[in-house]
Amino acid sequence: MKALVAVKRVVDYNVKVRVKSDQTGVDIANVKMSMNPFDEIAVEEAVRLKEKGIVTEIIAVSCGVTQCQETLRTAMAIGADRAILVETSEELQPLAVAKLLKALFDKEQPGLVFLGKQAIDDDCNQTGQMLAALADLPQATFANKVEVVDGKASVTREVDGGLETLSITLPAVITTDLRLNEPRYVTLPNIMKAKKKQLDIFKPEDLGVDVTPRIKTLKVTEPAKRSAGIMVPDVATLVDKLKNVSKVI
């Protein structure tokens, strides 16, 4: 079966972003961009299923600006077989991306769709669930372990208080949590090979999807700053401060 993996180009997770002075957003000009860390885990999981002979072809998909091609090349260097870019300069919100992925799901008919549990820029944690709803598929979010047997996936999920295991009928949508796997490093030969792999480009109109934003960002502000703290010389002073100044114990 085919696997579809959605990847997003985001500000690198090590970068501390700054809010623009006109409060229209965060400043991402000249900032290092990378593949969303959860998406790397998603690609890695698809590649491992291919190595086990369960998945036959991996299609990486990204939606956004032209530069997302770099993210797709990275996915192909990890092991995706080909890639699709849905190119638009419009701001894409999760509902729009879910609709684009639904259109590609219908076109490609994969048995599994992998996404990261959330993107580290908008912190939404919605797209996988929305795709599952639109395509009427079962979902397993926050996956920690995935086993595919006889047209079903047994997925262990990270939930509040521990772990939970579900059995879902394929096709299905799985979103990855941090501990699902350790993504491999891409090697130079694989980066070179990835340059030769097929990358198709569509526009949202080609897929018949309206991507107009449904949420208007009025303003983006700095979070409230914490007032500067003090360094204490020893444990006794610390206990005294907590008991008598802050009165928290």
Added chain:
Amino acid sequence: MTSLVIAEHDNATIKAATLNTVTAAVKCGGDVHVLVAGANASAAAAQAAQIAGVSKVLHVEGEGFAHGLAENVAAQVLALASAYSHIVFPATASGKNIAPRVAAKLDVAQISDVTQVDSADTFERPIYAGNAIAIVQSLDVIKVLTVRTTGFDPAAATGGSATVESVTAVPANDKAVFVKAEIAKNDRPELTSAKIIVSGGRALASAEKFNEVMTPLADKLGAAMGASRAAVDAGYAPNDWQVGQTGKIVAPQLYIACGISGAIQHLAGMKDSKVIVAINKDAEAPIFSVADYGLEADLFVAVPELVAAL
């Protein structure tokens, strides 16, 4: 204008996150109804009716709701959705799992992790690991929200007198089946609602040391235990203890970070705590920039000393 709050419960009792969610729903304006979908959940429904500010409880019984499967709960919410202006979930693992499914079927955008309700259609939410706050306006008729519980005070669990109405269950989906749960047994307060949290990082170096050093401190303070991602990934602590952008978001009265450097992803999960204490032997650790009290010391010496001094 009426809001529907989707209660989080274990069929017997309502979970604390539901109370904060009710407060957020009240701020959206209008009446607040609570949906309790479960199996043998009449006790939970009765408890929901006691929450101050709730005017009606909708109680649905069905085996498919026993474990809160997203497919079944979302279908049930959709069957009721047209009567509501706001559909509000707690931003817990369960709420995050279900809410986007509901929104997509209604063809509306969903707003995640709301920390403040400015008006019936305008909300505040953190983005980029809490490094920026976005003020967003929903252009949709029905607003589907998940609420960051630490952003809102809990509603009083008693004092309300809502009517409980039984609702017909929608048929269960058979494409997703619950198999089993491994829920950690824990006598400590729940991490997200604890008044005090003691949290350990990679510096603890092993699961045994983590337990040996951190447990007495947590016991002494009656605190919940947390951990950084590094400590969880290294297997020193279970993964549901992870505090941070992609783990639990906490805001206790007192947060004690031991051997945690303070990566932005960790700070995103705890920087709204009232008082933050950092114990770290690296004076340059970023955690000291948010700590009210910083102690530059080896935690293997300082933490036992702290336990003795309390």
